[in-house]
Amino acid sequence: EAGVTQFPSHSVIEKGQTVTLRCDPISGHDNLYWYRRVMGKEIKFLLHFVKESKQDESGMPNNRFLAERTGGTYSTLKVQPAELEDSGVYFCASSLRGPDIQYFGAGTRLSVL
Amino acid sequence: GQSLEQPSEVTAVEGAIVQINCTYQTSGFYGLSWYQQHDGGAPTFLSYNALDGLEETGRFSSFLSRSDSYGYLLLQELQMKDSASYFCAVEGGATNKLIFGTGTLLAVQP
Numbered sequence: 510e511a512g513v514t515q516f517p518s519h520s521v522i523e524k525g526q527t528v529t530l531r532c533d534p535i536s537g538h539d540n541l542y543w544y545r546r547v548m549g550k551e552i553k554f555l556l557h558f559v560k561e562s563k564q565d566e567s568g569m570p571n572n573r574f575l576a577e578r579t580g581g582t583y584s585t586l587k588v589q590p591a592e593l594e595d596s597g598v599y600f601c602a603s604s605l606r607g608p609d610i611q612y613f614g615a616g617t618r619l620s621v622l
Numbered sequence: 623g624q625s626l627e628q629p630s631e632v633t634a635v636e637g638a639i640v641q642i643n644c645t646y647q648t649s650g651f652y653g654l655s656w657y658q659q660h661d662g663g664a665p666t667f668l669s670y671n672a673l674d675g676l677e678e679t680g681r682f683s684s685f686l687s688r689s690d691s692y693g694y695l696l697l698q699e700l701q702m703k704d705s706a707s708y709f710c711a712v713e714g715g716a717t718n719k720l721i722f723g724t725g726t727l728l729a730v731q732p
Contacts, residue, residue: 513664542719551626552665552709552722565717598662608652608718615664 511535513614515601521620527589530617534583534603540564541584542604542611543576547597555599558584570595591621624648626710626723633729634700642695642726644710652713654686654693655720659707668695668708697728705730 514533522528534541543555555574556566560581569576573592578584588595598618602611626646634640644654653672657665669677671686671693683696697704707727711720 540718544720544722551724552711552720554719554721557717557719565719568719600665602720604718608713610655610667610670611718611720612667613657613665616662618662 513601513603513612515599515614515617517617518615519618519620521622522591523622524593525590527587528591528619530586530588530599530601530619532584532586532601532603532614534601535605535612538603538605538612539581540604540606540609540611541578542602543584543586544600544602544613545597546600546616547594552600555586588619591619593621595619596621624712624714624721626712626721628708628710628723628726630724631727631729633731635731636700636702638700639696639698640700640728642697642708642710642728644693644695644723646691646693646710646712646721646723648712648714648721650714651688652718654684655711655713656682656684656695657709657711659709659725661706665709700730702730702732704728 541558546552554568557564558578598616600616602613656668669684686693707725710723
């Protein structure tokens, strides 16, 4: 069974550009989470989907971040326009139900120059 | 606010036992999880405690005291491959989001 996959693994963009990150959860997992780790800081929650619905987006930094999960399968996280402070590693996790073990992807390392 | 405190670094030798502590202060609490992360890769689930006491899974054990807002991860018979970052995380709130500690970097030496 495939795990949580994220694409791309690395992204280097310039300030002001747009980047879209993708997460494919484990098949059948209704719960999908986005987290972010900024250099030297803890991993922080961004938002939580149950199927295609946003259950909790209290961790989203600002309106430059837009997450979608059309059809309740894969999810995208778009940053537009990107700022320097957006650099970090963006993790996606999924779980079969909540509460349950969350399985993480390897993350997307975003560098904004 | 919500916070989890862990030691930043721990060093131990192969074959030894090491304990990584975690104290937490959160507005909600359903359980305490532990994750392992190698070289910035995917955090890998290790264990979960919802109730007080010790959970054992092979060489790894995890303990929770809800009254003390405290838990620890115990790694026995350390191996070189155990060198990694270890994160405690509280599952709190209705949406089951994880609140992470800053991580403990474990270095296992020969």
